[in-house]
Amino acid sequence: MYGVLFLKECKRTVKSIPYLILVVMLLVFGYTQIVPEFSMIEKPEPNQASYGVKYEEIPGVIMPSAAKSLYSEFAANTYVAYPLGFYKNVKLSDNKQARMADILSELTGTPKEDFMKSAGVKPETGSTLRIGDGSLMNLTPNGDGSYKLTIPKGQSSGSESAGSAITDVTVAKGLTYERFRELMKQADKLIGGGSMYDGIYLTRQFGRVPMTYDDALLQYNDIIEKDRISGAYARVFCDYFGLVLGIFPVFIAVALGMRDRRAGMLDLIYTRKASSIQIVFTRYLAMIVMMLLPVLLMAVYAAISVAGKYSGMETDGLAFVKYSLGWLLPTLMASTAVGVFLTELTDFPIAIAVQGLWWFLGMFAGMKHLDGGYGWDLFLRHNKIGNTQVFLDNFNTLLTNRILYAGLSIVLILLTVWIYELKRRGKLHAYNRIPKIFNHRRRKSAA
C-alpha cells in the first residue's frame, strides 16, 4: 500500500505548477549557466607570471594589512560589517572612536592624539592616508557621512601634507600576534560584531598572498587525485543548485499542503484508514524524490560533460550524484519540511515568507565564505572550482551541518504528523483564526 500511495503522491506532485517551474528552472539553469561555466583546469607550468592568490594565516601579512584597513575605516568613521549576515555601514560615536584610537595607538605605536587629530575629531578637514602600496590618498567628507577617496594630483608619494594626518600605518614593534588578535577582537566588539576583524574572517580578509608554482601544483594535484577532477566541479554544481533548492521547494510544499483544503477533500481523507504518519511521510517523501530527480538528471549530464572534457584522464563518474545526495539533499529536505510544517500548522502560505527570509539571510551569511568554509548555512557556498584543501579542511563542519539539517527536517515532519493527527481529530483548528477575515471579505464582496 505504501508503494502505491507513494506513486500516487508522486503523480500529484508532478502535476502541480510550482513543481513544473522548479524542474524547468533547474534544467535551464544547469544547462545554460552551470555546466558551460566549467572551465578547463590547466596544469600549472613553471615560470608563469602569476598563479593566483591564496589565503594563509601569516602574521607578517595579516597584521600590517589589517592595521591599514582599520585605520582607513577609522579615519572615515565608516566600518563595514555583516552582523547577522547583512551588509552594514557602521558609524561610531566620538566616545567609541576614542577607544578605537586607543586600539590603533597600541597597534601602531603612534600616539593616540595623532589618530584623534587625523580623523575622529575634525573630519571636516579631511585626511590623508597611505594605502597598501604606499601611495597617498585624500579622504574628504561628502557631507552625508560618506567619504571620497582621491589621489592628490602631482603629489609624489612620501611627501607629507600639513602634518595632521598619519600617512604611514605600520605595526608597532614587538606586538605579538596573540595581542594583535586580542586588539582585533576589541575592535570588532566596538564595531558591533561581524566586522572584517572578527577572528574567523581575518585570514580571509587580510591573509592574501600570491601562490607560488609549488602551491599551484599542489592544488592541481589535489584536484586530480583527491577530487578525481569531477569533485572540483561538483562543489560548484552544488553551490548553484543549493541557491535554488534553498527556496523553491517551499512553493511546492505550500501548494500541495493547501490543496486538500482548497479541494474540499479534507474530511474524505481524514476519515480514511491510513495513519497520519503514513499520509504525511509518504507525501513528503514523494515531494523530495520528485524534486531530486531533475537535480540527479543534471548531475548525470554534468558528469558526462566533465568526462568528455577530460577524455583520457580519470574522472569520478559518481561524484556529482554523491555530492547531490550528501550536499544538496539536506537543503532540499529542510526547505520542503519548513513548507510542509508551517502550512499544516497555519493553513496559510506563511512558509513562503519565512523561507524567503531565511534564504535572504543565508545569502548574506554565505558571502563571508563564498568559496568554502561552510558554517551553519542552509545552503553551503563553494563558488570556486577546486579549492580542494578548503573543502577537506572544513569537511567536518560540512558533515555536521548536513546531518543537522537532515535531522531538523525529520523533526519538522514528525511535528507535522502530530499536528495533522490533532487536526484530523478536531483537537486543533488552525484555520479558525485567519481565514475568518477572508470569509468576511468574501461575503462582503458578494453582497
Place this chain on the structure above:
Amino acid sequence: MSGNEIVIRNLNKYYGKKQALSDVNLVIKHGMFGLLGRNGAGKTTLMKTLATLLNKKSGEINVCGTPIEHAREIRRMTGYLPQDFSMYPGMTVAEAMDYLGVLSDMGGVERKLRIPDLLEKVNLTGHMKKKVKALSGGMKRRLGIAQALLHDPKVLIVDEPTAGLDPEERIRFRNLLCEIAEDRIVILSTHIVGDIEATCEDIAILNEGRLLYTGTVHDLTASAKDKVFSVTVPRQNLQIIKDRYFVTGMLTTGSECHVRLIADQKPFPDAEFCEPNVEDAYMLYLHRNGVEKQKLGGEL
C-alpha cells in the same frame, strides 16, 4: 453493549463557549437511522463526532464495541459522506476513487473489482473518465456515496445526502441507501421530513444540541393522533388562523383556503380529523418543546 450498535452516553460538545451538543444519549441499531433537526440543530456536529472528526468534551461513544477514542479502528469500519465536500477537480471519477481506496488501505485487486461495482451502483459507470469538476451536483453526491462505501464499512454516516437533488434523483438515492442499510448501520441526517418518512424506522430529533425524541417513526406519528385537522376557510381569515395555530399545509383555490393545522382540540366545528404524517408529528414535537411558532414557520 452489543457489538452491532452505536451507543452514545451523555455526549457533550462545545465550540469554544457555545454548546453544540448537550447530554445526548442514543442507541443506534442496525438498519437506517434518521437524524432530524432544523438548521443548526447539531446534526453535523453529532455525525462528525461519530466519524472521529470532532473531539467531544465529555461522554462516551461506543461503535460496535469499539470506543470512539480508538480512531484508527473506527475509521476502518466507518464510511462518511460529509455535508460539504468535493474532490481534486483535476482527477477523473475513477482516479479519485482509486486514490481514496489506496488511503483506505485497499489492495490493487480489491480496488479494481470494487470501484466499477460501486460506480455502477450509484449509476456513474458512464462517467468514470469524467473529471470531478465536470460533474453535476447530483453526480457528485452519488460519487460521495460511492467513496463512503469503498472499504465496505459497517457504519455509514451520510450528512444531508439528498440536499440539492431533483425529486427523481432523491428517490433513487433513498432507495440506494435502504439497499445499503440491509447489512449495516446507516445514519442519515436531514431536515427534509419526507426522506425520513420513506426510509427510516428509527429516528432521533435534535434541537439546539438536545435530543427531543428517539424512537420509531410510527410512535412519533402516533403521538400526533387526534391533533391534526383540516379546515376550509375564507382567504381573509387565513392570517388569524396562522397566528393561532400551527399550519402545516395550505392550498388556496379562488377565495377559499384549505388549511392543514395542528391543535390540541378541535378548533372549529367544521374541522375534520386528519391522519397525521411525520411532518405533523415533528412540528408538534418541536412546538411542545418550546420552539416558537414563528421560527417553525420559517422552516416549512
